[in-house]
Amino acid sequence: MKIHERKFxxxxxxxxxxxxxxxxxxxxxxxxxxxxxxxxxRVVRINQLANLAVTCRLCEDPPCxxxxxxxxxxxxxxxxxxxxxxxxxxxxxxxxxxxYGAIMLHPENKIVYVCDLCKEKGEPQCVxxxxxxxxxxxxxxxxxxxxxxxxxxxxxxxxxxxxx
Amino acid sequence: MLGYAGRILHVDLxxxxxxxxxxxxxxxxxxxxxIGLGIRLWLDNSQAGVDPFSxxxxxxLTNGPIAGTMWPTGGNGHAFVSKSPQSFGVGEAKAHGxxxxxxxxxxxxxxxxxxxxxxxxxxxIDDDAVQILDASQLAGLSPAETEDAIREELGDYYIRVxxxxxxxxxxxxxxxxxxxxxxxxxxxxxxxxxGSKNLKAIAVRGTRxxxxxKPDEFMxxxxxxxxxxxGPAAQKYRTLGTPENVLVxxxxxxxxxxxxxxxxxxxxxxxxxxVLNEKYVAKIIGCSSCAMRCEHMCxxxxxxxxxxxxxxxYETLWALGPYCGVDRxxxxxxxxxxxxxxxxxxxSAGVIVGFAMDCFENGIxxxxxxxxxxxxxxxxxxxxxxxxxxxxxxxxxxxxxxxxKIASEKIGxxxxxxxxxxxxxxxxxxxxxxxxxxxxxxxxxxxxxxxxRHGAYAFDVKGKVNRLIAEKGRGKMVKDMEDxxxxxxxxxxxxxxxGTYYKELDDMAKLYTLVTGFDMTADELKKAGERIQNAAKLxxxxxxxxxxDDTLPYKVMHCPVPDEGPAKGAYVSKEELDLLLDDYYEARxxxxxxxxxxxxxxxxxxxxLMCIAEPKEA
Numbered sequence: 001m002k003i004h005e006r007k008f009x010x011x012x013x014x015x016x017x018x019x020x021x022x023x024x025x026x027x028x029x030x031x032x033x034x035x036x037x038x039x040x041x042r043v044v045r046i047n048q049l050a051n052l053a054v055t056c057r058l059c060e061d062p063p064c065x066x067x068x069x070x071x072x073x074x075x076x077x078x079x080x081x082x083x084x085x086x087x088x089x090x091x092x093x094x095x096x097x098x099x100y101g102a103i104m105l106h107p108e109n110k111i112v113y114v115c116d117l118c119k120e121k122g123e124p125q126c127v128x129x130x131x132x133x134x135x136x137x138x139x140x141x142x143x144x145x146x147x148x149x150x151x152x153x154x155x156x157x158x159x160x161x162x163x164x
Numbered sequence: 165m166l167g168y169a170g171r172i173l174h175v176d177l178x179x180x181x182x183x184x185x186x187x188x189x190x191x192x193x194x195x196x197x198x199i200g201l202g203i204r205l206w207l208d209n210s211q212a213g214v215d216p217f218s219x220x221x222x223x224x225l226t227n228g229p230i231a232g233t234m235w236p237t238g239g240n241g242h243a244f245v246s247k248s249p250q251s252f253g254v255g256e257a258k259a260h261g262x263x264x265x266x267x268x269x270x271x272x273x274x275x276x277x278x279x280x281x282x283x284x285x286x287x288x289i290d291d292d293a294v295q296i297l298d299a300s301q302l303a304g305l306s307p308a309e310t311e312d313a314i315r316e317e318l319g320d321y322y323i324r325v326x327x328x329x330x331x332x333x334x335x336x337x338x339x340x341x342x343x344x345x346x347x348x349x350x351x352x353x354x355x356x357x358x359g360s361k362n363l364k365a366i367a368v369r370g371t372r373x374x375x376x377x378k379p380d381e382f383m384x385x386x387x388x389x390x391x392x393x394x395g396p397a398a399q400k401y402r403t404l405g406t407p408e409n410v411l412v413x414x415x416x417x418x419x420x421x422x423x424x425x426x427x428x429x430x431x432x433x434x435x436x437x438x439v440l441n442e443k444y445v446a447k448i449i450g451c452s453s454c455a456m457r458c459e460h461m462c463x464x465x466x467x468x469x470x471x472x473x474x475x476x477x478y479e480t481l482w483a484l485g486p487y488c489g490v491d492r493x494x495x496x497x498x499x500x501x502x503x504x505x506x507x508x509x510x511x512s513a514g515v516i517v518g519f520a521m522d523c524f525e526n527g528i529x530x531x532x533x534x535x536x537x538x539x540x541x542x543x544x545x546x547x548x549x550x551x552x553x554x555x556x557x558x559x560x561x562x563x564x565x566x567x568x569k570i571a572s573e574k575i576g577x578x579x580x581x582x583x584x585x586x587x588x589x590x591x592x593x594x595x596x597x598x599x600x601x602x603x604x605x606x607x608x609x610x611x612x613x614x615x616x617r618h619g620a621y622a623f624d625v626k627g628k629v630n631r632l633i634a635e636k637g638r639g640k641m642v643k644d645m646e647d648x649x650x651x652x653x654x655x656x657x658x659x660x661x662x663g664t665y666y667k668e669l670d671d672m673a674k675l676y677t678l679v680t681g682f683d684m685t686a687d688e689l690k691k692a693g694e695r696i697q698n699a700a701k702l703x704x705x706x707x708x709x710x711x712x713d714d715t716l717p718y719k720v721m722h723c724p725v726p727d728e729g730p731a732k733g734a735y736v737s738k739e740e741l742d743l744l745l746d747d748y749y750e751a752r753x754x755x756x757x758x759x760x761x762x763x764x765x766x767x768x769x770x771x772x773l774m775c776i777a778e779p780k781e782a
Contacts, residue, residue, distance in 0.1 A: 017457055019450035020262075024234030028383065033373030034233050035269065036322075048346060048461045048473070049447050107371055131236075131390055131455040 006079040007137045008058040009041065009115060009124050015134035018043050018051030022126035022135060029118060029125045037107055040115040041126050053126070053135060056081060056102040056115040064114075067097035073112075081114045088112055166377045167229035167680035168192050169271045172205070173294065175287055177361050178219055178279030182294045187273050193682060194769065196689075197228035199256045200654035200696035201274060202245030203703055207773070209276055212706045216249035216353075217335065217360035219280035225267070225326075225366065226275075228656035229680055232268030232374035233382070236389050238675070239453035240265045241656030242326070242343075248352040249337045249360075250512075250567050251587040251612045253704040253713075255352035259326075260658055261344030262452040266324040269370025281362040284333070286314065289368045299364040304330055306505045307342035307365075314367045327365035328355040329507025334557045335359050336565040338512040338590070342504065346459065346475040347451075350509040352589060352611050353567070377681030385678060389664055390455040397663030401458040402448065406478035407437030409593070410486075416625060417731035418595040419482065422489045422541045423518035424584050424719040427595040428727050431491025440476060440493055451658075458660050462497050469494045469548075474501040479615075482593035483514025484551070488521055489541030496544075499551045506555025512567065515590035517550045519568045520560070522582045528575060535559040584717040587612035587709065596720045598731035599624040600634045604744040605642045607714045608758075610700040616659060618645045632731070634740035639748030647693030654696060695768045697752070698760045702776040711758045714745055 023039035031038045041055035058079035065073045065081065072087035073094060081103065088111040094103050095112065103114040117137070118124045127135045174183045195201045202224040209222045224245040230238035242264030248255025267275070270291050277287070284299040302310050310327040325343060332339035332355035339355025340348040349355075358364075376382045392398070400408055413419035414432040421429040433439070444462040451459070464472040474497055484490065484499040503510035523529040524539035531538060535553070537546045537560075553561025563571050568583035568590055584591045589612025596603040605620030606613050615621055620642045624631035629638070651672060652659055665671040669686035676684040704713070715721075716736055724735040749756060753764040760770075760777050 017447070017449040019454050019457075020452045021234065021236075021455060024239070024453050028234065028379070031373070032379065033375050034239075035371070035373045037371050038373075048449055048459070048475070049463075051449065129387075129390075131393070131450075132457075 003141050004139050006058055007117070007139050008079065009055050009117065009127060009135055009137055010057075010143065011053040012134045012136070013052050015132045016051045016053055017132055017134070018045040019131065021129055021131055022053050025125050025129040029121065040113065042101065054100050054102060055126075057100060063097040063099070064094035064103050067093040069093060080116050080119070083112055083114065085111055165189055165192065165680050165682050166375060167676070168197070169268055169273050171272050173272045173275045173289070175275060175277045175294065175296070176279045177277065177281040177285065177296065177363060180296055182296075192229070192273065194692060194695060195699070196651065196654035196692050196696070197273065198226055198241070198243045198258065198654035198656040199245055200650060200692065200699070202226040202243050202256065203254065203696065203699045205274055205276060206245050206247070207699065207703055207706070209278070210247070213708070214247060216247045216252065216255070216357055219278065219361065221247050221357060223277040223354065223357050223361065223363075224274060225277070226273060227264040227268050228654060229676065230655050230657065231264045233376055233679060234386060234453045235657070235675065235679070236386065236393060236453060236455040237451070237658035237661040238655060240451045241658065242267060242349075243653065243656060244341055244349045244354045246354050246357045247707060248354070248589070248611065249335070249356050250353045250569070250589050251709070253587060253612075253707050253709045254610045254700050255354050255357065256611055256653075257340065257349035257351045257354055258653055258656060259341070259343055259347045259349040260451040260454075261347040263324045263326050263343040263368065264656065265452055266368045266370045269372045269374060270368050271370065271372055275366070277361060277363060279361065284362050284364050286365040286367060287363065288318065289366065291369065291371055302364050303333060306330070307507050308345045308504070310365050311343070311345065314365060318367065320369060323367050323369050325365050325367045328358050329505060329555070331506045331508045331555045331557075331565070332356055332359035333364070334565070336508055336554065336557060337567045337570065338509045338516070338554070338565070339507055340509045342507055346504060348504070348509070350511065351614065353509070355507050376679045378678045382678040385675065392664040392666070393455045393661065398456045398661065401456055401660045404437040404441055405448070405458060405460045405476075407440050407460070407476060407481050409478040410436045410481065411438070412625070413593065413595075416598070417725065417727055417729040418598050418625070419486055419593060420584070420591065420595045421486045423487065423522040423582060424595070424717070424723065425522070426727050427598065427725045427731050428729060429486040429489075429491075432486065434491040435481060435485045435493055435496065437478070440481070444476075444493060444497060446473075454658070456658070456661060464494045464497050467494050469498040472498050472501045474504055476500060479593050480510035480514065483511045484517070484547055485514075487514050487518040487593070488547050490544045490547055491542070492544040495548055498548050502548065502551045502555060506552070508551075508555050511592055512590040513551050513554055514547075515584060516554060516564050516568055516571070517547050519572070519582055519584065520550060520564055521546070523575065523579050526582065528577045528579050528582075533560060581718045581722075584719060585613055586715065586717060587713050589613045591717060594621050595725070595731065596716060597725050597736060598734040599631050600736060600740070600744070601629055601631065601638050601641060603716060603720065603736050603741075604638050604748055605645070607716050607741065607745065608642065608748055610697070610704055613717070616649065618642050618649055619659075620645050632734055634736065634744050636743070636747045638744055639751035642748055643751045646697050647690060650693040650696040651689055654692070691768060695770060698765065698768055698770060699773065701754070701758070701760055702773050705759060706776045711745065714758060716741060
């Protein structure tokens with residue numbers, strides 16, 4: 001898989017306001033019900049100014065897959081983590097292994113679940129619905145590009161201010 | 165019927181017992197939810213004349229049929245209803261955030277708390293398991309600290325909490341109930357009712373699924389409203405926010421200033437929404453499931469109040485600012501943050517401070533009485549200190565914590581003329597002398613002085629009527645607005661979103677239908693809005709309030725606007741008030757004394773409450 005093909009959902013901390021619309025639309029899409037506890041993306045609000053929606057980053061060499069003692073988790077060609085429902089017994093080692101809290105135990109069927117980029121819908125519904133356009137499907141490389149551009153713009157902005 | 169959880173939780177803090185009762189579907193539909201259902205449940209679970217601080221005064225918590233869904237602004241609201249320790253009539257207040265939606269997922273439409281615990285407790289609602297837990301370690305904490313402490317103690321960071329602060333514990337009559345750090349069920353002092361029960365907080369975790377009757381159509385409708393919320397109807401809230409009103413009201417000369425001594429403020433430019441946004445707003449955030457963003461989080465970056473962070477709205481900015489003659493936004497933000505910290509209604513807090521300053525300037529209260537504070541109008545430090553004292557009932561704060569009505573009764577010396585309240589609840593940021601449709605709305609508001617029971621100021625401010633005259637026809641205008649506002653507060657959707665319901669009741673009826681599966685019509689909803697108003701009126705009648713209480717503050721009726729400008733000389737005379745009241749009662753189908761008639765109650769299917777309107781002679 002080429003670097004520009006491994007896309008995942010990420011939230012812009014400057015734009016995310018913690019409204020949880022992503023959680024509701026995710027649980028509706030995946031579980032036909034409104035229930036944040038069954039959403040593949042979860043919102044964290046540390047305080048009113050610090051909000052961020054967090055979901056699977058599709059890590060290279062994913063620790064969740066490595067941690068699974070029953071080989072229930074595999075990573076697909078596109079990077080999405082695939083859960084073998086027959087093999088998973090809900091032990092939760094993958095949950096501990098994930099640095100982002102992105103893989104979770106389903107409250108009812110007691111096996112783990114994780115973002116699959118809404119493969120059946122063709123695009124992640126959280127991204128489509130986010131009222132702030134804070135979510136996007138992107139790649140590590142594009143994220144790095146954006147960070148660079150922001151930094152350089154800021155640098156020149158300061159420089160231009162000083163030259164006045 | 166979907167939308168409703170179908171269950172009411174009863175909690176008796178005296179006996180420590182809890183019990184679940186099925187929700188009557190007929191009652192749910194006829195009283196909708198929110199304040200409507202809450203008022204009805206309060207009436208059914210209390211005795212006439214109960215003292216607000218008695219264990220027998222139920223504190224009713226409700227959400228609405230929309231709660232738990234992803235309806236923008238509607239998924240997340242909750243309401244508290246009880247007998248107010250300020251008005252001794254209807255006490256009700258709503259808040260949004262994440263608490264109401266969690267309560268729905270826990271499986272409840274309402275929680276009715278009665279009794280009084282022996283020591284501080286909190287109620288922990290974990291789906292079906294309900295426990296009353298010791299809260300002695302939480303005493304003295306702010307609502308925000310309480311929220312964090314409970315999450316830590318129970319070990320789940322997604323638990324939602326509604327709590328009181330020190331003010332509620334100390335029965336400050338303007339105490340509020342707060343959730344999500346900055347959201348308050350603010351008005352009418354229900355935090356003190358909670359405190360009187362030794363109830364520090366209600367913590368909830370809900371894990372149930374919420375489904376709607378017509379999911380596909382519902383999602384389409386959500387999408388449509390997301391689009392509407394990006395449009396002009398919600399633009400104000402996304403940009404300057406309600407503080408935009410500062411300059412608007414000031415230019416119309418309808419911003420009560422220095423405890424109603426003026427109607428415009430020379431320092432308005434310094435405390436405008438424009439300056440607030442430019443200098444202090446760090447981020448605009450939103451509630452759970454909402455597609456609007458209204459919550460303007462302000463941070464003070466320098467000066468004596470450095471590192472203060474809080475939400476600001478027009479009303480609280482006005483109360484702690486122009487109403488006290490204060491033109492310093494940093495101090496206003498500090499006053500707001502302290503109000504949240506101690507858990508008091510910052511509107512009432514500002515009006516009380518303005519009252520105390522007026523008393524000081526008129527020689528009714530001395531600097532000694534005021535713990536040495538220099539209480540001239542405009543002294544920003546004094547406002548901050550006084551808010552803190554009220555929150556803690558410390559020094560003069562103990563007296564002021566009673567609210568302007570009771571405090572002025574204790575002070576005497578003509579101070580009653582300076583106490584700007586209706587039914588014991590402090591006024592809000594609309595100068596009623598030159599807004600006569602609003603004046604009627606405020607006078608008849610069942611929870612005392614308030615703009616949020618009718619929004620009738622809109623007719624005046626937008627120039628749809630001549631705001632300076634009282635005339636027939638205003639009664640019907642106020643009535644229709646009240647009915648709609650009752651529905652907004654019962655469904656519970658957010659008032660900031662009201663403009664996005666382009667077809668108003670038709671849109672609300674469609675929403676109700678898609679969620680519940682019950683085929684609701686605009687007519688039936690309208691009737692429900694009217695029914696809720698009548699129930700609230702009967703609540704007040706049963707508790708001894710009548711036409712004499714549908715009145716206006718002294719200065720509104722006796723002190724004409726002195727300032728040059730469009731409102732100069734305006735006030736509301738007794739004759740004008742009587743004309744407006746007669747017109748309104750007639751539009752409501754009530755008697756001249758403002759009592760719902762037998763015919764009206766019959767029409768609304770409220771025969772079972774007839775005994776309140778027509779009590780049998782003992």
